[in-house]
Amino acid sequence: MQNQIDQGLLQEHEQNNVEGMENEYVDKHKQPTQIFEMGKEYFKQCHQLLAIYTALKFIAAITLITLRETIYGDEILQKNYHEIFNDAYLVFWMYISCAHSLFAFIYYIQLLMKIDNEVKCTQVVEEIGQMIVIEIPEGYTNQEREAFINDQVQIQNQEMIQRLEIDGQIEESRRISLIATEIKKTLLQNERPLNILGKGCFVLFQFIQLWGLIFYFHKKSTTESNEDLKFYSLYKGYLFSVVFMGIYQYLEIYIITLLVLIFLPILLFYSLYDWIKNYCQKRRERRRIDDSLKESMYSLQETAEGENECAICMNQYEEKDKIAILPCSNKHRFHSTCVRSWLEINSKCPLCRSDVFTLPDEIF
Ligand SMILES: [Zn+2]
Ligand SMILES: [Zn+2]
Structure with a gap:
């Protein structure tokens, strides 16, 4: 029934904007694919469960905190907060976990509200390409129209499933969870504040988880007098369930x-x-x-010996330039920096092509 109402709402007459066809209206029927509906249902179920879980967590934490505060009241103020692992810090952990549960609850409820919002849902359907659009030829009676729509919807649903199976056969449950993931991603892309809230919750929860694990495996020293042992074990029970469920969740x-x-x-x-x-x-x-290489400073006096121009950069030598002579010939000389970068990629003399590294150093 709900589905039919949705479809009815999505039916609309759209103006066709193709040039030359202005002022002409085309009867169009729009509806999400079947796989999208299944993915959406799965998405909602998951987040409803998560919302219930976080709500329960919040209520349990609040109850424990209030009970402890009302029963012990002033005694707590005199507690020693020095040691990081004493139960006073377990109380801090409780407060943070409690706050996290509240934020996470808001986050899940918001997600559920967004997907139930007609406009936003349609936006998501279109963005992930799961909208079936059917153009209905003119002159159909209502009955013919319905039959035509039913046929087309069936065909396009089948096509969509085949398209999703391009990368090999995938199970239906996997397909549904893939669509659900896609829905969440798209929804969060459109809602920045919600996205930030979700990421914040995730990071905070990892912190709670780590801290909880440290608490859980830390043995309490027996020398410490522990007046509220009853609450301590209750707190630890709460901590265990939160940490355990958290590990399962992630x-x-x-x-x-x-x-x-x-x-x-x-x-x-x-x-x-x-x-x-x-x-x-x-x-x-x-x-x-x-x-x-044999390196030396260039001086204008020795012009008679060898070239006066570097064959690599084609510049004339100037007084005090650093010159390098290759072992092939006394006359084969270049700028030291030029010939070094040359030899890094080529082991042959730029002038005579003889291998610089295999030549005996008889010249020197
Ligand atoms: Zn040079
Ligand atoms: Zn040479």
């Missing part, structure tokens, strides 16, 4: 993080090794070049 992300943590050192080690290898090779090459 299992995929944690596994990926774990893999990254394992492989990152290997990757870093490898790139460091690569860098060192490269550096050593460069150094060796530079030394090889150093060994094969």
Whole structure:
């Protein structure tokens, strides 16, 4: 029934803007694909469950905090807040977890409200390309029109499923969850503040999770007198359920993080090794070049010997230029910087083409 109303609302007459066809109206029927409807339903179910879960978490935390405050009241003020792992900090953890639950609840409810909003939902459908648009030929009776729409919808639904299966056969449940993910992504893209709230909640929860784990595995020292032991165990029970459910909720992300943590050192080690290898090779090459060059300062007095122009950069030598002579001939000389960059890519003398590195150093 709800579906039919939705479809009815989406039926609209749209002006066709193609040039030359102005003022002509085309009867169009629009409706989301079946797979979208299923994905949307799945998305809603997931977020309803999450909203209920966070609401329960919030209520439990608030109850525990209020009970403790009302029963112990002033005693808490005299508590020693020095040691980071004493139960006073467990109370801080409770407050933060409580606040997080509230924010997360608002986030999930907002998401549910957005997807239930007709305009926003239509926008999402169009953005992820799940809108069926049917142009209805003129002159159909109502009955014919309906039959035509039904046929077309069926055909296009089938086409959509085939299009989604281009990368191989995928199960229907996987397809639905893919669409649900797509819906969430698109919805958040259009709603910046909600996106920020969601990301903030996620980061805060990872912090709560880590802190909770530290608490959970920390053994309480027995020497400490613990008046509110009853509440302490209740708090720990709450903490355990939050941490456990959190691990379950983000299992995929944690596994990926774990893999990254394992492989990152290997990757870093490898790139460091690569860098060192490269550096050593460069150094060796530079030394090889150093060994094969005879360097001196250019002075105008020695013009008789060799070229007076660098064959690499075609510039005349000037007084005090740094000159390098290659082992092939005393006359084969160049700017030191020019010939060095030349030898890095080419081992032959630019003038006589003889290999600089294999020549015996008989000239020197
Ligand atoms: Zn030069
Ligand atoms: Zn030469």
